[in-house]
Amino acid sequence: MMRQYELVERVSSYNPNADEALLNKAYVYSMQKHGAQKRASGDPYFVHPLEVAGILTDLRLDDGTIAVGLLHDTIEDTDATRSEIDNLFGAEIGKLVEGLTKIAQLDLVSKRTKQAENLRKLLLAISDDVRVLIVKLADRLHNMRTLHFVPEHKRSRIAQETIDIYAPLAERMGMQDIREELEGLSFRYINPEAYEAISQKLEEVRVTNKSLIQEIEGELTKVFEEKGLNARVRGREKQAYSVFRKMQRQSIGFEQLSDIYAFRVLVNDIESCYQALGIVHTIWPSVPGRFKDYISTPKPNDYQSIHTTVIGPGRQRVELQIRTHQMHQFAEYGVAAHALYKDVTGKTKGGRSLGKLAKDSKAYAWLRQTVELFASGNSAEEFMEHTKLELFQDQVFCFTPKGRVIALPRGAIPIDFAYAVHTGIGNTCIGCKINGAIMPLVTQLNNGDEVDIICSKAQTPPAAWESIVVTGKARAAIRKATRVAVRAQYAGLGEQILSNAFKRADRAYSEDQLKVGLTRLGYQTVEDALAAVGRGELPSRMVLEAVFPDYQDQRAAQSEGERGEGWFGLKQASAMKFRIPGTSTKKKNDADNVSIPIRGLSGNLPVSFAPEGGAVPGDRIVGILTPGKGVTIYPIHSPSLSHFDDSPDLWLDVRWEIDEENSERFPARLKVSVLNEPGGLAEIATVIADNDGNIENIKMDQRVSDFFEMIIDVSVWNLNHLNRIIEQVRSKKSISKVERVN
Template identity: 40%
Template sequence: MLQEVALSADDLIGLVAAYNPKTDADRIRAAYEFGASMHDGQFRHSGEPYFTHPVTVAALLTEQRLDDATIITALLHDTIEDTKANFADISRQFGREIAELVDGVTKLTNLQLSSTETKQAENFRKLFIAMSRDMRVILVKLADRLHNMRTIKYQRPEKQVQKSRETMDIYAPLAGRMGMQWMRDELEDLSFQVLNSDRRNSIMRRFVTLRKESGDVIEKITTDLKLELKKAHISAQVSGRAKRPYSIWRKMEQKGQGFSRLADIYGFRIITENREDCYRVLGAIHARWTAVPGRFKDYISQPKSNGYRSIHTTVSGRDGKLVEMQIRTREMNDVAESGVAAHWSYRDGVRSENPFAVDPANWLKSLTERFDEADHDEFLEHVKLEMYSDQVFCFTPKGDVIKLPRGATPIDYAYGIHTSIGDRCVGAKVDGLRVPLWTRLKNGQSVEIITAEGQRPQSTWLDIATTGRAKQAIRRSLRAEDRERFIKLGRELARVAFEHMGKDATPKALATAARRLGLSDRDELLAQLGSAELAARDVVSALYPNLVTSPAVEEITRDRAVLGLASDQTSTRANCCKPIPGERIVGITYRGKGVVVHAIDCPVLVEVEDQPDRWVDLHWHAGPHAPAYDVTLELTISNDAGVLGRICTLIGEQKANISDLNFIDRKPDFYRLRIDLHLRDVEHLHMVMTALEAESNVAALHRFRDMARKPS
């Protein structure tokens, strides 16, 4: 008896018939039954019958409204590779067209595209040859890879990493280059989840926090948009979504910005009836909200090479949040969603004609025409140049490839080769012609850097460079000549400032102050002091802010410290993370315990992520809190006379009360102990820890949290 699968033949036929009433239902059913019989007895790593995979791939392709031949190929795409069926069997039962498509997918599956060897270039040739013969082969392969990535958790860890890297490097950019951006986004994010799960989870947690703080931003802004369009008498569909974690992380890395400052966290799409309405919608949006300078792009008047058309604008929306708007017509949206698949899509049983669709086969043809004249390395470089369109690939005079972000200049290129080349750069030639150093480089250009002995980086280069590597090297070089003089002067300024406050400017104190101020090390702090980039009082204040008294203000007691509770709710502080005022918090309801207040980064929260009804949005009462919150610090100190006394004195100077002290390890040369303190808030904690870290006899210090004491 054949194994049952999640989607029946009739279900699948129904999906196809929804967009193609003239579908050959008998032929699809025959393919379904043939595939089920061939894969009978085979199972996936998840334990499901193997045939659930080809059926799911076929269902994914129905979302692109593809023709019967593509759907049948999806159902049979693993039969030649994994069953006793062969090319002749497929050809005899379903025709040569289907057999060649299935055979093409099989050959793609066997290519080792992630190989780092020379054969990677040859395998790329085979990939594009197969694509140029029939584009539907790669459409099936991409859907196959998408489903495999969605279920990758059942693979061995090393296999997950290998497939994820291959997907990130090859299949995701290929999907994007073919215009299927939605598929690229999902493939990248699924790979990101395997290759860097910690960062992805961090972004997801920030989304949860942001939603609790701001409510459903998407629903609010969507409502605002619909109201403005109604006022302008414009008929359009409005939808919004949060960007995928990988997309957000990539923009954070590219722009060097934190999550809270990123404009592209939310995206909204407005689909209009015609091109004229697109510009009317743009006018209505800019009349209602303030446009962000430099964030407007009109891809309708200047379409992308893959046929993508849309207007992009970023505005300062509700509550000052920056949001991106995309405006396009229905036909433009079909191309944006389907890319190359738009050429094969059906409506009402006939191939749909979309005036905006661009056939990527022209791109493939331009590649295959070079097969006979290019060697392996040249071909591979050319393929990657075409696929990774969000980067710039330039060539050295020797033919080596230098990868740079879009918008890079010859300065970035020079430092991309070597720091010494960048430091001695006096000019550049692009494709043999002398150009200014601020010229923006383009894909495929040959760049030659002109150098001279004795040349030093100029301060104006900071405005020209775009890469962090170049900017950092320029700043480092600009400071190098005067650095020693500035360090010597800064050391004297620090000594005088510390003595004035009755303290010593010890090397450890200065190193702690540097860390507190976000500087790389003690010498950097002294150099900035000597060059007047940093004031001596700021250095002292970073270590001993409590030496400056402030006027008395009424303190907030613990019974009214937490806001957000219902009138019948009571709260207690979690024993595991012991949050204090100033830290982000959330409440979790426990039977018989009321609401327990946790820090937002408490590991215990992972256990209740799937129970949103237990979460309570809480925050601390603004203002000065009473020093009533117990915090435990764990220290390692030198076993010398007077050290413990100085530690207690430092804590007292910060107006913190010691409630308990326990030695947990005693050695001839050091002690390890835990000190319980009563503190006001997180700033008070930082003041105490900073003062202790500056003490030379403190070898290690951290906040101790007993995660074994979690609520039940």
């Protein structure tokens, strides 16, 4: 176990100005608080925070962060409190320690939800100060190093969480060494058979090509010296998990891998990077398609390097990463490297005071954007789903017409690109140009594509987009826009329902009138109440009674027989009561004022048609308000309406309102008895096609020796169109009977 003076010496070795008193006080306080607590290994618990502090000193972090590492479990696992830590170490350290404290008591229904809640809290804390993440990664790294002491049934779950959440977070923060170690340790427990097999294969390759790394290092170093380039070459073998992931991604076996070795060429400046690249490509042929310039186009986590693959000695593929020494520091330590050259005051310093420095990094900007987008999500699980989408994907880099670089997950489409530029661009997107050519919005984007989004203010994102986009930002924005649009639809429907109900009661409707009754109804805003009426959750009668306390529902005063004569009675309903154009005895303006126009499935109301048979313009129709689903339209003679006889509040007075140039079809269902001989179905299909109808579905209902019955769903323009199809089908010799199903 590291002694107190040893920890102070380690920090002072790179930061002569370290606050030794703070480190000593944190060391003693943590040791006292954890007292006799034991780890699963049997070691004193204090060993764990001390090892975490040691990992942080390896990253050469400032003394405040080291103190947080020592204290990170005190609030969770001891009787220490936030106020006590604030008093002893300051509010800043207290806030960081609290950010690292897990949720102790939550009313949660599943381990997955608990994990999601902890992730939400972690990311919210990180969004305030990135040191929370760095300490958390160090904490998880030490826990993974000692995972073999944990009961076996817990190991796989902890390892899976690590590879799902913490390793990708480390990668997004640019901390490659920690990411690789977390992945390697997790892989050992998640898939031990694959880990052992790949490790054995790597050992065999290591023995076979024992001198290859030294040979390539020596040859590269010699060539660079001859060209007068000061470069340092480092070779290494790829990690087992990296090899496994590549085998999975490319669906290949270990023997088919050709670039198991990777070499880093470190130079002094950017110009030397491109000089080294030219030298390498001069002596060894490059592999087409394996060149990436992350210097001119850095990754979102600030990573910069040139990647190329060449055919080296022995026809062996060799992957090269060319970067400056400063780029290498950022590649190894990520956001933790932001204080390597400057402290908060801008002066050069040995230690890394990280409190404010990482705020300028792209990696940190991505993290804050992710948290801001999903922190207000509907559920912790939804938050976790979107965060994983952001973390897991490999990336492609595309450009706006003005040259702005947009990083997206592999497999992203222009809709994802539009939302990455701005939510407003995504919500109004109607088309795109990729490299100057008009392309579908579902086209997968490739590295280097220039994407120009075409927008229209009249557009709102279809709900179906949520299932085809791949970024969490796009999904969250589409889901939110859909909720807003649906709410607006229900509010509009509710307003029409109330307006008609108030007119039938001879009362004046206005939003000011409705505000009077909001308190009695239990709603905070007029829109809330209107949406509830539109969803069928709030009967219009209750609104009338809340707004006008003296209101007496005249329908309740009617006798049963009188009620049967009203427009709610199915058998007694008249065309006049349903305001169908062409059959109403009232003036058109009167009809417009008291009934709800139906324009079909693409109108401004949440409208659907009866599942058994549908309805078409020309039918006498009635609307049934289905709670949570909007309005369902039935023909007046549909037997299904009998199910709603006892629910008069659900009946709506509706009418068709179809433009003469209508381009929308409507659903209808036919039952056809056909002679059991070849060609019968073909005759029916031909008639429907010749009459500009469209077959949506066919189902064989029953079959006998001479005839068989089928159910055909067709879409037509109106009732006349449907009747014409029925008559022509009926005229065929092979047809015994045709009738419409309602």
